Amino acid sequence: MDLDTQDLLDPVGGGGALIGYARVSTKGQKLDRQIAALEAAGCQRTFSDKKSGKDTEREELWKALDYLREGDTLVVPSLDRLGRSIQDLITIVAGLRKRGIGFRSLHEALDTTTPGGRLVFHVFAALAEFIRELIVQGTHEGLAAARARGQRLGRPPAMTxxxxxxxxxxxxxxxxxxxxxxxxxxxxxxxxxxxxxxxxxxxxxxxxxxxxxxxxxx
Missing domain, CATH: 1.10.10 (Arc Repressor Mutant, subunit A)
Structure with a gap:
């Protein structure tokens, strides 16, 4: 087994505190079910936001990330409660990994403190990178085809x-x-x-x- 594969399988985090994070999109929605699930999972403290996942000002999430220490694990009810997109999710979890903090999603049974959980998350990251490359490639090919047809690219002129x-x-x-x-x-x-x-x-x-x-x- 090479070093890269071994590093992939080495668990990160675990052994410390379980810290929960819950989120609902609007103030009218209830957090009770999510918080109950996190408490049942053993979370010692839970942070929660009542904001859309598209809202970058998720104050309680940033507080939770700041509160976490090496060896702790961030626990969420489901993946969509944490990230605005797969790329946002990967960025957050990668940041936790660098700090020696684990990540666990209850609904998807994903746990990066285990070798299997880390492997699944690396597959997510690779898939996101592959999709991004396809989009970039498709954009370049579309621009090249438009130029070949003689289409004008960019902003229209300010004056006709x-x-x-x-x-x-x-x-x-x-x-x-x-x-x-x-x-x-x-x-x-x-x-x-x-x-x-x-x-x-x-x-x-x-x-x-x-x-x-x-x-x-x-």
């Missing part, structure tokens, strides 16, 4: 070709201000300067230039 033509035509009138033209077209002065570059050099399009540009674009 028609708006630019209108801007040049109106700028040919010396009495029309750049601010009023920008307001009329629904863009900023900065955008006008960006799409009509001769303005940056202090030159306004002439009527002849505007007409020529109109003919070239038609």
């Amino acid at each position: 070709e028609e708006q630019i033509r209108h801007a040049r035509s109106m700028l040919a009138d010396p009495e029309a201000s750049i601010s009023s033209i920008a307001k009329l077209l629904g863009v900023s002065r900065t955008t006008i300067y960006k799409y009509v570059p001769e303005l940056r050099a202090g030159h306004r399009p002439t009527m002849a230039a505007a007409s020529r540009a109109e003919l070239e674009s038609s």
Whole structure:
């Protein structure tokens, strides 16, 4: 057995206190059943949040993580009570492992203080990494295919070709201000300067230039 495999099977945590964490999504939901299950599992202390799993401000979870010491085990009623996603779950449990703290989920019968439990969790982590790589690969392939079809990628331009033509035509009138033209077209002065570059050099399009540009674009 190589070192990596042996490290995989070595249990982490255990022997210390069992600390519970429970969570419900809304204030109207009850924590009683989760807390009872954690107490029945032998938890000496339980922290609980009444917030959505998508809410990063899970104060009681952070208190629980801070309270845990090496050798302790964090116990949850089920995996979905702890993490917002599989990646969030893996990140939290990996952080516990580095501190020598175990993790146990009652519903899934997952216990990282045992070799089998640690093996299952490593499979979860590998699967999450595989899915992430597939998503990245699919994104790159989709972008490459779009470029091959000649599709424009990224943000759409702030001004359309028609708006630019209108801007040049109106700028040919010396009495029309750049601010009023920008307001009329629904863009900023900065955008006008960006799409009509001769303005940056202090030159306004002439009527002849505007007409020529109109003919070239038609």
